[in-house]
Amino acid sequence: MGNNKQFDNILDECLERLITGQETVEQCLQRYPEYANELEPLLRTAVLMNKAVDVKPSADFRARARYQMQLKMAESKAPQRVTRVVPRWAIAACTAMFVFVLGGSTVFASAGVMPGNPLYAVKLAAENVQVKFAGSDQTRVELYVAMADQRVNEMVWMASNNKTQNIEAAAQRLDSYYNTIGTLPLPKDTELSWSLADNANQSNSAPAFTSAAPTTTKPMVITPDTTKLASGATDKNAVTTTAATTTNAVIAPVPTIALPPDTNNVITTTVVTAKQTANSLQRGDIFHGTGNQSNTGNPASANGGSNSNASNSSQLLNTLLYNSISQTDKIQQLLDSNNVPESVKPALRRALAASKIGFSNAISNFVSP
């Protein structure tokens, strides 16, 4: 028995070397001359076996299979991860508690819960419940925009904390929110006439959209003195609305938008950098509303948050514009940062592209065909 075991081990060692091409039959026999007679016929048979199974899939099949696998991946977006820490019933229970007991606003207040946290699934579920129970499609748009903001903030947090494994998933969610916005039956603003130009072939630029000539109402007013760039921003692509200087700011090519006749808005805040202008990015970094909200951030929240004037499609458009710019800037800053590992950047680039293309799809939903 002992001898058999020893021989099995020697045979296996020789086979391993033969299969992996490290050694020939002769070399193996030389190493074990005492077993040569017994080993040789077995090793010759093994060589024959190895040769017989050396078949490769045809190039055609290989290409076809790879393509179908890619399709499968694209369809399902991401493998379903089984969460073992928090069972589904617990997620449902927590979600119900969050939404129906504490109130819907509490859910978004749980923004501190980040991917990787067992409660993150609860957070996502709660967001979905909020969307499901939204009173109107316009409210849904606002919720989706807020959720997109959350995902971008999570990406920033993940990149900063080197917890990058969920960045791709966040990017995919971001993409899906904008795609969904693009499918919601929103009332079209017939006064806004945008011609969308897909800039998708310029991978590092936003989808460009240009506006049509003014028709019956007043043209937009650009007020560069109210615009501000981020403090210390060295990124030529950065567009933000927080503190600092305007010295490098260049006013964007003036998009001429026909505003609704009843609009008495003061148009504020259109800033792009020189590089963007050079790229002929006619990006409408615009929101219009009251002067008070010009530099304070999200126009919707400045006006009382998601509950204010949700029925106004222009207001929704502004919210979308503002958030999209803010989100793409945050992702771009991550991409430009030396502190973010290179391994994460492909996912971030996809997130950036998803945000831009998704935004383009979403924005087209506001525009009359």
Place this chain on the structure above:
Amino acid sequence: MQEELNLVQRARQGDHEAFAQLYETHFDKIFRYLVLKIRNQAEAEDLTQQVFVKAYESIGSFQMQGVPFTAWLYRIAHNQMVDYIRKESKKPTVPLDESLPIRDDSDLEGEIETKIEMEKVVLATKQLTKAQREVISLRFAGGLTITEAAKTMRKSEGAIKALQHSAILALRKTLLAGEQGGK
């Protein structure tokens, strides 16, 4: 090994690139394993695709602390093959000489020679026990190590080595008998 673990971990988290790398690493081997098992190239191609789709759909539930990824993948392949054989058992069998693949090169003489060799060997494997055949498929077609084969078959490494030994011995005898019978 550590690299594969990292890939598996990333694939579990939804990283498509990681899964694609695992796919490329194992695709040919899974195909060879299935060809040897079912001896039909077209069906082996379909099954190979199904194995990876199944793996992709299930990788979220793969347990890092459980069996190695390779063993897990070959169990999927084995189960797909068993399902296929179960479904096909009532259909007429394909003649062996029409079902075996030809190597992917242009040497016709070599192709025929190889095909004949393979036919002999594959015919010989039919004489093996199920366990012996599985060991041979995993080791030679799949290129699994003894440890991986043991994990896949839920047997000890010693048992796999013994099966490997007895399988090759039986193959040798069958091939010799075939040669002597052909003279």
